[in-house]
Every structure is written in C-alpha cells, then in structure tokens.
Amino acid sequence: MSLADFKYADTIHRCFRCGYCKFPVNWKDVNNCPPYARFRMESYSCGGRLWLTRAWLNDQIKWTEHLAEILYSCTTCKNCVIKCPLRFNVDIVNMVIAARGEMVESGRLPQAVKKFLENIELYGNPYGESRAKRGEWANRMGVEKYHGQEYLLYVGCTGSYDTRAQKAARALAEIMMRAGVSFGVLGPEETCDGNEVYKLGESGLFEVLAENNIQKYKNTGAQKIVTFSPHAYNAMKNYYHEYGGSFEVFHYTQFLHGLIENGKINNLRCPNMKITFHDPCFLGRWNEEYEAPRAILRAVEGVEFTEMGKNKESALCCGGGGGNFQIDLLGGSENSPARRRAREAYETGANVLAVACPKCLVMLNDAVESEELANRLEVLDISEIVIKGLNI
Amino acid sequence: MDSIYEALVNIVGKEYVSNQPEELYIYSFDLGTAEPCQPQYVVSPRATEHIQGIVRLANKEKIPIVPLGGGLSLAGLAVPLKGGILLDLKRMDSIIEVNENARYAVVECGVSQGQLTSYLEKNYPRLTHSEPGAPPAATLAGNVMIHGQGDLAQPYGFNSDLVNGLEVVLPTGEVCHIGSVAIGAGWFTNHPLPDVGLFLGWCGTTGIITKLSIRLFPCKRIRGVGTFVLEHEDLVPEAVYKLTHTQMAEDIVAFSSAIPPFASELQQITVNIAADSEKELEFKQEILWDDTLGEYIHRGEGAYLGFVRHLQRPQISKTSDYKKGGGFEYVGSIVPIQRYPECYRKGREISERHGIPYTVTGRCVGAGHSMMFAWTFAFNRADPETIIQARKALHETDDLVLQLGGVIWKPGTYGQKLILERLDPGTKELMGKIKRLIDPNGIMNPGNWEVA
Numbered sequence: 001m002s003l004a005d006f007k008y009a010d011t012i013h014r015c016f017r018c019g020y021c022k023f024p025v026n027w028k029d030v031n032n033c034p035p036y037a038r039f040r041m042e043s044y045s046c047g048g049r050l051w052l053t054r055a056w057l058n059d060q061i062k063w064t065e066h067l068a069e070i071l072y073s074c075t076t077c078k079n080c081v082i083k084c085p086l087r088f089n090v091d092i093v094n095m096v097i098a099a100r101g102e103m104v105e106s107g108r109l110p111q112a113v114k115k116f117l118e119n120i121e122l123y124g125n126p127y128g129e130s131r132a133k134r135g136e137w138a139n140r141m142g143v144e145k146y147h148g149q150e151y152l153l154y155v156g157c158t159g160s161y162d163t164r165a166q167k168a169a170r171a172l173a174e175i176m177m178r179a180g181v182s183f184g185v186l187g188p189e190e191t192c193d194g195n196e197v198y199k200l201g202e203s204g205l206f207e208v209l210a211e212n213n214i215q216k217y218k219n220t221g222a223q224k225i226v227t228f229s230p231h232a233y234n235a236m237k238n239y240y241h242e243y244g245g246s247f248e249v250f251h252y253t254q255f256l257h258g259l260i261e262n263g264k265i266n267n268l269r270c271p272n273m274k275i276t277f278h279d280p281c282f283l284g285r286w287n288e289e290y291e292a293p294r295a296i297l298r299a300v301e302g303v304e305f306t307e308m309g310k311n312k313e314s315a316l317c318c319g320g321g322g323g324n325f326q327i328d329l330l331g332g333s334e335n336s337p338a339r340r341r342a343r344e345a346y347e348t349g350a351n352v353l354a355v356a357c358p359k360c361l362v363m364l365n366d367a368v369e370s371e372e373l374a375n376r377l378e379v380l381d382i383s384e385i386v387i388k389g390l391n392i
Numbered sequence: 393m394d395s396i397y398e399a400l401v402n403i404v405g406k407e408y409v410s411n412q413p414e415e416l417y418i419y420s421f422d423l424g425t426a427e428p429c430q431p432q433y434v435v436s437p438r439a440t441e442h443i444q445g446i447v448r449l450a451n452k453e454k455i456p457i458v459p460l461g462g463g464l465s466l467a468g469l470a471v472p473l474k475g476g477i478l479l480d481l482k483r484m485d486s487i488i489e490v491n492e493n494a495r496y497a498v499v500e501c502g503v504s505q506g507q508l509t510s511y512l513e514k515n516y517p518r519l520t521h522s523e524p525g526a527p528p529a530a531t532l533a534g535n536v537m538i539h540g541q542g543d544l545a546q547p548y549g550f551n552s553d554l555v556n557g558l559e560v561v562l563p564t565g566e567v568c569h570i571g572s573v574a575i576g577a578g579w580f581t582n583h584p585l586p587d588v589g590l591f592l593g594w595c596g597t598t599g600i601i602t603k604l605s606i607r608l609f610p611c612k613r614i615r616g617v618g619t620f621v622l623e624h625e626d627l628v629p630e631a632v633y634k635l636t637h638t639q640m641a642e643d644i645v646a647f648s649s650a651i652p653p654f655a656s657e658l659q660q661i662t663v664n665i666a667a668d669s670e671k672e673l674e675f676k677q678e679i680l681w682d683d684t685l686g687e688y689i690h691r692g693e694g695a696y697l698g699f700v701r702h703l704q705r706p707q708i709s710k711t712s713d714y715k716k717g718g719g720f721e722y723v724g725s726i727v728p729i730q731r732y733p734e735c736y737r738k739g740r741e742i743s744e745r746h747g748i749p750y751t752v753t754g755r756c757v758g759a760g761h762s763m764m765f766a767w768t769f770a771f772n773r774a775d776p777e778t779i780i781q782a783r784k785a786l787h788e789t790d791d792l793v794l795q796l797g798g799v800i801w802k803p804g805t806y807g808q809k810l811i812l813e814r815l816d817p818g819t820k821e822l823m824g825k826i827k828r829l830i831d832p833n834g835i836m837n838p839g840n841w842e843v844a
Contacts, residue, residue: 014713014716019464019529023529026510026513030507030529040408041408041434042415042463043415051421052414052418061414061417062413066414085708085709085710
C-alpha cells in the first residue's frame with residue numbers, strides 16, 4: 001500500500017511532534033506515553049510512530065522487525081488523544097491501528113503478534129489454552145451456565161486462564177451470587193471478545209469474533225452483559241453494535257456500584273486499608289468511567305482513599321493494552337510502565353493498589369513483586385476488596 | 393562489528409543506543425523546514441559521566457556529537473549536519489534542588505519546561521519560572537542555550553540572563569562548573585567570578601550543559617492576561633513603552649495575524665498581570681488600562697478587550713495546524729521595540745509574497761530594552777512546495793532582520809552565515825580561537841557557528 005491509499009493519508013502529516021502527547025494532564029513528566037516511558041527514544045513517542053508510519057508508507061524507510069515492534073509497542077492507552085490539542089487528535093490511535101492493519105495484510109508482523117493472533121484463531125484465547133478449560137476458573141463455585149438469566153457474566157480470556165486473575169473473577173462471581181443476582185456464564189463456550197485483536201490491526205479476525213459472539217448471545221437470549229474486563233466492555237459497547245449487537249453492556253464496577261446503591265450489597269468493611277486506585281485505560285480514557293470504581297471504594301467502611309498524582313484521564317497505562325499483555329514489548333526494565341506505575345502507587349503511602357481490570361491486576365501484581373514492594377503494597381481487584389469487605 | 397556502537401553500548405547500555413534506520417530517520421529531522429541529515433548513532437545518556445565517556449570516544453574516533461534537548465528550536469540547530477552521534481539528553485530529567493528562600497532551581501539538562509511548571513505548582517506554589525511560549529516538552533537547558541525568553545521576560549529579561557550556574561562537559565570530556573557552585577558555594581549566583589561564559593548561545597559547539605541553576609520568582613495568587621487592541625502598528629512602540637514604565641506587567645506581547653480575517657491588520661497587546669489580592673489586581677488594572685492605555689480608547693485608536701484570570705501554563709500552541717499541514721517555522725529576532733511597525737509591515741509583505749497567511753509576534757524583553765519579534769510561516773508537511781516557499785520566506789526574513797538593525801535570534805545555518813559575514817573581525821577571531829582551543833577536533837555540533 002502507498003501512503004495515498006492509507007485511510008489517514010490526509011491527516012497523518014499533521015502531527016508536528018510537539019510532544020504534548022507524552023505528558024499527563026498536569027504536565028508532571030514526559031512519561032505518560034507507555035512506549036516512550038519505557039525506551040525514551042523519540043521513535044517510540046506517539047509523534048515518532050506517526051512519522052515512521054508515514055515514512056514507511058511513503059517508502060522512505062523499509063519494513064523491519066524493529067519498525068513493527070515500535071508500532072506494536074503502543075498500548076492504545078489513548079493518553080495521546082487526551083493530550084494532543086489539535087483537531088485530528090481523535091484519530092491518533094486509529095492511525096496506529098490502521099498502520100498495524102497494513103502489516104497484518106502484508107503478513108509482516110513481530111513473532112509474538114503472529115502467535116497471539118494464531119492462538120485466538122485456533123483456541124479462542126491468546127494463551128493457546130484449550131477451549132475446554134475456559135470455564136475451569138469457576139469449578140466448584142456453583143456458578144450456573146447461562147440459560148436465560150437476567151445477566152450474562154463475560155469473564156474474558158485473562159480472567160479465565162490467568163491464575164491471578166482467576167481469583168478476582170471468582171470474587172466477582174461470589175459477590176454476584178451473594179447479592180442474589182440472576183446470572184450465568186458461558187464457560188467453555190465463551191470466546192475472546194476481540195478487543196486486542198482489533199487494536200492489533202486484525203480487523204478481519206475481529207469481525208469473525210464479534211459476529212460469532214453476537215450470534216451466540218442472541219441464541220442464548222442474553223440481553224444484559226456484565227464484563228469482568230474493561231477491554232471486553234470497550235469492544236462490546238463501542239464496536240459490537242456495528243455487527244448487530246444490541247444488548248446492554250456493563251463493566252462490573254458499574255454493576256457493583258448499582259448493587260451497592262440499591263442496597264443489594266451493604267455493610268462493607270475493610271479496616272486499615274489505605275487504597276489508591278489505578279484507572280484502566282479501557283474503562284477510563286476509552287469510556288470515561290472514572291466514578292464507579294471510586295464510588296465502590298468510598299462505600300467500604302474503614303478504607304482511606306488516596307489518589308495517585310496521575311489519575312483518571314492522566315493515569316499511566318500499566319503497559320498491558322493493545323495486546324502488550326501478551327506480546328510484552330514493554331517489559332523487562334525498571335522503566336516498564338507497570339513498574340513505574342507500581343512506584344507511583346507506592347509513593348502515595350497506600351498499602352493497597354486497587355484495580356478494575358484483570359490485565360492491570362496481573363501486570364501490576366508482577367510489577368510490585370519486581371519492585372520488591374509486595375510486602376508493603378498489595379494489588380487487589382475491586383472485586384477482591386468487596387469480597388473482603390463482605391467477609392468481615 | 394561496529395566498534396563505536398559497541399563502545400557506546402558499554403557507556404550507556406544497549407537499550408539507549410541505536411544505529412537502526414528508524415531512530416536514524418526520526419533524529420535526522422528538525423520540526424521546521426531544515427533539510428534532514430542522519431546521524432550514525434543515537435544515544436540517550438542518563439548521567440554526566442555517560443556524556444564524558446561519549447565525548448572522549450568521539451574525540452578518539454573524530455566523530456561529531458550533536459546535543460539535543462526538546463528539539464523544538466525549529467531552526468535546525470540539532471540536526472546532525474555532518475552525521476555522528478546524536479545525544480538525546482531528555483533522559484537526564486531530575487529536578488535536583490529548589491531553594492525556596494534564594495529562589496532558584498537546579499535541574500538536569502533534560503528537565504522540560506512543563507515538568508518544572510508542574511513541580512513548582514505542586515510543591516512551591518509561591519514560586520514560578522519564566523516559561524517560554526514553546527511547547528512544554530522544550531527543555532530548560534535548550535532554552536537558555538538559545539537565549540530564550542519566557543513569560544517573565546518583561547521584568548527579568550532573557551532566560552539566559554537568569555542562569556545562576558552551569559555544569560558543562562567540555563568538548564574534551566572534562567567537567568567544569570560556572571558560577572558560585574564552582575567554589576562549592578551552592579548554585580545561588582552566576583557572579584562575581586571571572587566571566588567564563590562560553591556556552592550560552594553557542595548551540596552546543598563549545599560543550600554540553602548537563603546541569604543548570606535557574607532563577608525563580610514570586611508567584612502571586614492571582615495571575616491572568618488582559619488584552620488591548622490598537623488599530624495601527626505605529627501605536628505599538630509607544631504603548632509598550634508606557635506599559636513598561638508602570639512596572640506592573642509580567643509579560644507584554646504584541647501580535648497580529650491574518651487569521652481570523654476580521655482581526656487582520658489590528659495589533660493586539662496582551663499583558664500578563666499578577667496580584668496577591670483583589671485590591672492589588674484592581675489597582676494594577678486601573679493603572680494599566682485606564683491611566684496608561686485609556687488615552688487610546690478616548691482617541692478612538694484602541695479598545696480594551698478584557699481580562700481573563702488564570703494563565704494557561706504551559707501555553708498550548710496550535711500554530712502547526714493552521715494550514716492542517718503539521719508544520720511551521722519562524723524567524724525570531726531581537727530588535728529595538730521602535731522597529732515594531734516596520735517589522736510588522738515588511739514581514740507581512742514577505743508572507744503575502746509567498747502565499748502564507750502572516751503571523752507576527754513581539755515580546756517585550758526587559759523594561760523596553762528590546763523585543764523578540766517573530767515572523768511565523770506555516771507550511772504543509774505533505775506538500776514539498778509549501779516547505780520550499782516557507783524556507784525562502786524564512787531566509788528573506790533573516791536578511792530583513794539585519795537590514796532593520798536587529799539580531800537574528802537562534803539563527804539556523806543560513807542566518808549564522810549572514811551574521812558571520814557582518815561580525816566584527818576581532819570578535820570572529822576571538823570566537824575562532826576559543827573554538828580551536830576548546831574543541832581541538834571540531835567534534836561539537838559541526839556546521840553550526842563555523843568560525844574555526
């Protein structure tokens with residue numbers, strides 16, 4: 001493809017590389033673009049990616065594995081969209097996704113991205129795990145299979161397969177059961193929501209996933225879906241309608257907040273917890289939901305809540321978005337976004353770092369361990385905090 | 393095996409060295425109209441010792457070094473004109489000290505303007521620094537290196553006048569300190585030791601600034617900007633002179649632009665005002681608008697457009713998107729304020745000749761001692777012809793500055809050539825001697841200030 005055929009050919013040159021996109025809202029540092037924070041080379045900045053994309057499509061530079069890694073290191077966290085003051089800002093991440101789409105089309109991808117997509121196609125999850133094991137996280141919990149209950153709980157790949165995230169998924173299911181919510185899960189019939197597939201530029205595979213999922217939900221009669229992951233929430237809320245999806249979608253924090261408000265969950269108590277909260281990109285910047293998780297934490301008696309300096313639309317991404325949870329182009333350094341974020345959380349004096357995303361949970365849990373902070377800062381999903389509150 | 397690459401890796405670590413086409417491409421560009429030139433290596437040091445090691449290596453290998461701060465000069469000053477090692481200094485970004493009582497900050501060379509603004513707002517709300525109109529990613533060291541000016545230029549002058557001290561890696565690898573810190577007395581003053589100020593304005597051709605101390609100033613509780621408009625450019629110098637006499641403004645900027653069309657040809661003057669109380673604010677506003685500029689209103693030559701509380705800091709620039717083209721560059725000049733009308737008229741002629749909507753700005757420096765006057769030319773990065781037109785316009789404007797009796801501010805290579813042609817022979821010889829002595833292998837940002 002030439003630049004002229006690129007969807008954003010009339011826009012991509014408008015990036016001046018002024019660098020606003022590196023900052024959080026309060027201009028605290030230039031480390032709010034995850035790949036730039038990790039590598040600190042202009043090539044990894046948002047502007048660098050756009051200029052390199054244009055140069056590649058203009059045949060000024062050739063495709064290399066390194067170029068592909070630079071483009072795929074973007075976590076699609078949308079900090080650049082928030083910070084860029086120019087009118088084309090809404091398309092910045094879309095330009096990166098479109099460039100990745102070109103790489104997908106031509107089959108020139110980093111090995112880890114290839115493997116990710118291959119696993120999704122073969123197994124319906126990026127782990128390459130058997131579909132049959134997808135529902136094992138709920139073994140012996142008594143969670144019902146979905147058969148027309150009011151809510152379908154969509155757990156997603158990370159909550160289904162990652163052992164740390166499974167604990168949080170179990171906490172959520174237990175809360176829902178104890179609150180008397182009518183819900184079920186698809187278990188082994190659940191398939192990847194496709195959010196990361198979309199962000200990796202594989203629009204064709206995303207379309208297949210979306211259509212199949214929508215058909216499955218229609219066949220089962222699901223009208224209301226609660227997602228454990230903000231990534232799934234984003235895909236189902238913002239993209240599935242293009243493929244005929246017409247159900248209500250809630251992120252679980254919105255749902256739990258509703259349960260607290262109508263008294264189905266009450267008497268939450270967690271003494272001696274000083275909590276700070278990490279906003280997931282796909283709940284916050286992508287869907288502007290900043291309040292529900294905080295409202296839940298405020299409802300827990302005994303919790304002292306403190307904000308990180310970079311919060312809400314300024315939150316530093318954990319580095320797990322845009323497929324990087326698996327393809328891991330940003331790991332392996334004290335400058336990895338997750339480790340930076342863990343330090344930022346620790347600086348608040350909190351003893352609990354609350355999250356509302358299974359990817360953030362795993363990324364930050366690992367980061368806290370790498371930073372040797374595990375005995376001083378516990379990473380807990382909000383579902384785990386609520387279940388602790390209920391148990392006391 | 394590339395031995396220079398290996399040596400660089402040994403100094404800063406593998407992750408912070410690149411000789412791959414992607415980094416060489418990105419770092420070959422200035423954001424303005426300068427032609428790209430590729431380095432052979434891009435290196436991102438974290439410590440003064442790293443820079444010393446790199447400089448020593450470069451001397452041994454006789455390979456150029458080009459230091460880069462925020463990369464926002466727009467004049468091509470950090471384009472590696474003769475290749476070599478591009479030093480991206482932004483990883484050296486620690487704020488080392490803020491002395492609240494003596495009002496200064498010591499920072500590493502990669503600290504950005506936005507970072508210091510944010511840090512002071514959070515930790516020292518009674519202090520502020522003179523923040524330039526550049527994007528917040530511009531570094532403090534880069535700004536003082538080019539004799540930048542900020543939003544406190546009217547009371548306090550150029551930002552390079554506000555330097556209390558420097559740490560510099562010399563072109564041969566030694567570290568030296570300038571100012572009171574040189575005798576271990578802290579970073580509170582640049583005086584009164586013998587003047588060895590060989591680094592500011594040299595564009596990295598005499599050394600690499602690694603740390604600097606910059607003066608801070610009282611930050612009043614209320615800050616805002618008032619706007620006054622004058623119908624004719626000839627009125628601007630007198631109005632600015634009167635404003636400076638009040639000693640009540642933090643920043644005085646006159647500007648005019650073709651866009652929006654209804655305001656074209658009008659001259660707007662923004663005045664930043666700060667106060668600790670409503671009483672002080674009211675008093676200053678009365679003095680500035682009523683007593684000082686009121687006469688223009690009475691004569692029907694001007695109008696007061698209002699006062700907006702809260703300064704937008706850092707300033708957000710959208711100039712690059714004026715033509716949806718992603719590019720602009722400007723010629724800056726330091727000129728007497730009395731030249732404002734000619735600067736405006738001739739700059740506008742040049743813009744119109746090249747089919748570019750005109751934008752001119754003049755910031756008062758000191759108590760009317762001079763003005764930084766800038767002519768801005770937007771271009772479309774996707775249309776090479778507009779880049780060529782902008783470049784021609786910029787070169788014509790460089791010539792114009794000197795014709796008007798001004799000095800080109802942060803000149804690119806074209807402007808440097810014009811200045812060197814006019815430079816006092818004795819001064820030029822001195823610069824040559826300094827350069828030959830301090831940088832015997834000519835490795836420091838070659839192509840800039842070629843006097844040796």
